[in-house]
Amino acid sequence: MDILLQQLINGLTTGSVYAIVALGYTMVYGVIQLINFAHGEIVMIGAMVAVSVILALTDTALPPAFILLTGVLAAMPVCMIIGLALERLAYRPLRKAPRLAPLITAIGMSIILQHVALMIWGRDPRAFPQLIENASLAVGGAAISTVQIAIIATSCVMMAGLSWFVYRTRFGIAMRATAENLAIAELMGIDTNRVIAATFAVGAALGAVAGVMVGAYYGVAHYTMGFILGLKAFSAAVLGGIGNLPGAMLGGLVLGLVEALGTGYIGELTDLCHWPFVAEALAERCHADGHVVLLGSNYQDVFAFLVLVLVLIFRPSGLLGERVAERA
Amino acid sequence: MPLMEALDLKVHYGGIAAVKGVSFAVEEGEMVCLIGANGAGKTSTLKALARLLPATGEIRFAGQRIDGMPTHRLIRLGLALVPEGRGVFARLTVAENLAMGAYAREDAAGVAEDLARVYELLPRLAERRRQLAGTLSGGEQQMLALGRALMGRPRLLLLDEPSMGLAPLLVEKVFEAIRAIARTGVAILLVEQNAHLALTTCARGYVMESGRITLAAPSAELLADARVRAAYLGG
Numbered sequence: 001m002d003i004l005l006q007q008l009i010n011g012l013t014t015g016s017v018y019a020i021v022a023l024g025y026t027m028v029y030g031v032i033q034l035i036n037f038a039h040g041e042i043v044m045i046g047a048m049v050a051v052s053v054i055l056a057l058t059d060t061a062l063p064p065a066f067i068l069l070t071g072v073l074a075a076m077p078v079c080m081i082i083g084l085a086l087e088r089l090a091y092r093p094l095r096k097a098p099r100l101a102p103l104i105t106a107i108g109m110s111i112i113l114q115h116v117a118l119m120i121w122g123r124d125p126r127a128f129p130q131l132i133e134n135a136s137l138a139v140g141g142a143a144i145s146t147v148q149i150a151i152i153a154t155s156c157v158m159m160a161g162l163s164w165f166v167y168r169t170r171f172g173i174a175m176r177a178t179a180e181n182l183a184i185a186e187l188m189g190i191d192t193n194r195v196i197a198a199t200f201a202v203g204a205a206l207g208a209v210a211g212v213m214v215g216a217y218y219g220v221a222h223y224t225m226g227f228i229l230g231l232k233a234f235s236a237a238v239l240g241g242i243g244n245l246p247g248a249m250l251g252g253l254v255l256g257l258v259e260a261l262g263t264g265y266i267g268e269l270t271d272l273c274h275w276p277f278v279a280e281a282l283a284e285r286c287h288a289d290g291h292v293v294l295l296g297s298n299y300q301d302v303f304a305f306l307v308l309v310l311v312l313i314f315r316p317s318g319l320l321g322e323r324v325a326e327r328a
Numbered sequence: 329m330p331l332m333e334a335l336d337l338k339v340h341y342g343g344i345a346a347v348k349g350v351s352f353a354v355e356e357g358e359m360v361c362l363i364g365a366n367g368a369g370k371t372s373t374l375k376a377l378a379r380l381l382p383a384t385g386e387i388r389f390a391g392q393r394i395d396g397m398p399t400h401r402l403i404r405l406g407l408a409l410v411p412e413g414r415g416v417f418a419r420l421t422v423a424e425n426l427a428m429g430a431y432a433r434e435d436a437a438g439v440a441e442d443l444a445r446v447y448e449l450l451p452r453l454a455e456r457r458r459q460l461a462g463t464l465s466g467g468e469q470q471m472l473a474l475g476r477a478l479m480g481r482p483r484l485l486l487l488d489e490p491s492m493g494l495a496p497l498l499v500e501k502v503f504e505a506i507r508a509i510a511r512t513g514v515a516i517l518l519v520e521q522n523a524h525l526a527l528t529t530c531a532r533g534y535v536m537e538s539g540r541i542t543l544a545a546p547s548a549e550l551l552a553d554a555r556v557r558a559a560y561l562g563g
Contacts, residue, residue, distance in 0.1 A: 170427065177417050177428050183380055184415040186399035187408070189432025189480065 002141030007264035008257065009139070013148045013217065015256020016155035020210040021233030022240065022248035023162060024203030030179040030243040031199050033099065034091060037106040040230015041113035042082055042204050046075040046211030047221040048117055051126045064131040068212075075208040082113070083204030087197055110230075117223040125222040128215040151213045158206060159249050165202075166245060175199060179243070228301060232259075235308035241321020250319055255304055262303040270294035329391065331356045331515050332377070332407070332484050337385035339372045346372040348539035349385070354484060354517050359510050361518040361526035361547075363560060364536035370519040371412055373536070374486045377517075378402060378409040390483065403432045406483030412492065414473040418462030422453055425461050425472055429479030439479070446475040449508055467498035474505055484515045491522050503529055523560035527551050535560075 021043055028036045050071035057067045090109050094102040132150060136143040166172040178185040178195045185192050214229060215221040232255065240251025271293050272278045273286035285292055311318060330353035339347035347369040354360050362370050376383035379399045387395040389407050402408075417425050426446060430439045447454035450471045456464060461472055470490055477485055490506065491499040499522075507529065510516050520526035527533050527547040535543035535556060543550065550556045 170431070173420065173424050173427060174431060177420060177424075180417045180419055181415060183399070184411065184417065185428070186380070187378060187403065187411070187415075188428045188476075189400050189403040190428070191398070191400045 003264050004261075005140060006142035007260040009142055009144050009148060010264075011257035011260025012253065013151050013256070014259065015253040016152050017210050017213050017217070017229075017252075018233050018236045018256050019249045019252025020155050020158060020206050020213075021229060022236040022252045023159075023245065024207045025234050025237040026240070026242055026245060026248040027175075027199050027203045029237070030245075031175065031182075031196050032091070032095070033243075034102050035106060035234065035242075036086070036091075036200075036203075037103070037230065037234075038086055038109040038113055039203065039207060040226035040228075040233065041110050041117070042079050042226070043207040043211040043214070043229060043233075044221070044223060044226030045082060045113065045117055046079045046208030047128075047215040047225065048121050048126070048211075048223070049078045050075040050208075050212040051128050051215055051221045052121070054129055054131065055126070058129050058131075068131045068216075072209060072212050075212055076205045079204040079208035079211075080201045083200040083207075084197055087200040092193070092196075110227075114223055114226070121223055123223065125220045128219050128221055130219065132216075147216055151217060154209065154213065158209060162202070162206070163245070171195075171198070232301075232304040235304045235311075239307055239311050239318055241318025244318065244320045247318055247320035254319070255307055258307055259300060259303040263297045263300045266295050266299055267291075267293050267297060330354060330388075331358075331390060332517070333386075333388045334373075334377065335386040335388075337373065337376055337383055337387065339369070339376050339381050339383045341372075345539055347376065347383070350536070350539075350541045352534050352541060352544070354515050356483070357510075357513045357515050358532065359516045359518065359530040361520055361530040361533045362536055363520060363523040363526050363533055363550075365559070366521065367538075368536040369539040370536055371488055374409060374488050374517070374519055375411075377486060378407070380409075400432075403480040403482070406481070407486070408477040408480050408482035408484070409486040410473045410477050410488065410490065412488040414466075414469045416461040416464070416469050416472050416476070418460065420461055421458055422461055422464070422472055423457040425476050426453070426457075426479050429476035432480060438481070442479055442481060446478055449478075450475050450505060467494055467501065470494065470498075470502050471505060474502070474509065478509060478514075482514055484517065485509065487516060487518045487520075489519060489521060491520060491525065499525070523556070524551075 024039045025036060028034055053074040054067055054071040057070060086109055090105050091102050094105060132146050134145050134147055136145050166175060174185065174190045175195050177188065178190060178192045182192050214225065233252065236251040236255040237248045239255055240247025271291050272282055273292055279286055282292055333353040335351050336349045337347055338345065338349050350373060362373065364370050372381060375381040377387060379397060379402060383395065385395065386393065390405055392405065394402060417428065426443060433439050452468055453472055453475050456468065461469065464472060487506065490502050494502060503525065506516065518526055518530055527550055530547055533545065533547050533550045534541050535550065
């Protein structure tokens with residue numbers, strides 16, 4: 001098996017999901033400079049709602065693709081309503097408060113949503129039924145599954161759709177205008193409260209789809225799944241340059257690839273038997289076991305945060321971010 | 329009835345009173361200026377009119393009370409503000425900036441007509457329509473800010489220091505454009521530190537000093553007034 005190619009395929013898949021979730025963070029940050037830490041929980045709720053709907057429909061004679069689509073279409077409005085409610089009830093009253101207040105509130109909302117999910121769905125992981133036949137296609141020594149193809153394709157379509165919306169439609173231009181200067185946007189006759197609400201709704205809808213994709217990919221949904229996923233997607237948004245849409249897409253893909261390649265090679269790279277001098281000292285054990293691996297693939301989650309730390313040290317504005325300066 | 333009327337307008341920043349109860353009016357199609365020293369409260373007054381600052385007092389525009397309205401509804405009534413420092417959207421193209429100026433309008437044909445007029449009035453904008461506004465020079469940005477305000481088809485244009493930071497030659501060009509806009513029947517309330525320029529452009533003027541209007545007269549009288557000459561026109 002070609003490990004490099006395989007990890008590239010895996011990285012592209014998770015990277016697409018990170019990109020979609022990162023867009024939710026970056027869009028909200030773009031318009032109101034708030035890091036909506038509850039966004040990861042919205043993704044989780046999207047997965048939970050979808051899995052509930054899908055489980056309720058699996059015994060019917062409906063075609064699997066239709067069931068999956070119903071799950072997605074049920075998750076989207078639920079997530080959008082939660083996104084809108086967060087904005088209206090939690091963040092809007094704090095619009096003029098010092099920036100720390102909405103940030104702490106966002107963390108609080110995240111905890112609340114997680115516990116609401118715990119109350120509704122319980123603490124046991126829900127198995128995500130396999131609806132698409134998970135066939136594998138051989139691609140030059142590696143394999144790509146139908147689920148992976150579906151995730152990558154769906155993400156591409158959503159990113160293209162969002163780009164069209166934000167860069168080509170009047171409302172999209174109004175969104176970018178609001179992100180740049182809220183007061184001036186108001187002078188143009190733009191109802192910025194509506195634009196901000198719409199930003200939350202669009203981000204949450206993308207998050208809902210991302211939640212379904214994650215659930216389908218790992219075959220499981222759980223009330224805590226949004227936490228790490230959210231943090232990674234946030235890292236991706238920072239990597240690309242927070243507030244920057246193409247940056248979130250690029251950051252997501254790069255993060256997914258770094259993580260997959262890191263996970264794929266960390267065992268080999270930290271195998272002391274491959275290290276000069278050390279290998280000699282360990283000659284006996286190396287001879288007996290063949291490997292003395294320091295860090296295994298369970299260190300997967302380290303890479304995203306390693307990337308975050310490196311970005312914050314060496315390029316705080318991110319890959320595509322133009323400026324870090326606080327707006328006056 | 330005047331097009332716009334402010335009665336006993338007051339603005340506070342925290343505990344500090346920036347505008348201490350001013351009353352003034354602008355008639356339909358008229359050019360009026362508000363002059364005064366730095367910190368006299370001119371910009372605060374304009375911002376209060378555009379509902380960008382909380383203020384007390386009464387503001388009437390086109391026969392309606394607008395104090396209490398959100399800013400985004402004002403352009404639909406015909407009130408536009410070109411803020412200090414122009415406020416163009418730097419990361420939007422020139423064409424996108426102009427489109428945002430017409431955001432509140434639904435009449436596509438009228439918007440297209442006005443866009444053609446703006447490009448005719450300010451040909452530099454037509455040349456640069458695909459460029460990001462942030463790459464324009466200061467003078468071009470001021471032209472864009474004016475053109476963008478016109479795209480909303482205002483009845484009253486509030487202009488805050490349009491000459492600020494511009495070379496004298498460019499100031500002349502910007503004011504030519506402002507006069508051309510006034511000739512189309514748009515009323516203008518001009519806030520300007522360059523008192524001589526403001527008074528020679530407008531028919532009438534108000535003088536503002538530490539939050540109060542201390543003089544109100546036709547420009548010719550203000551230009552001849554000894555106090556105004558001493559304080560704002562360099563003797």
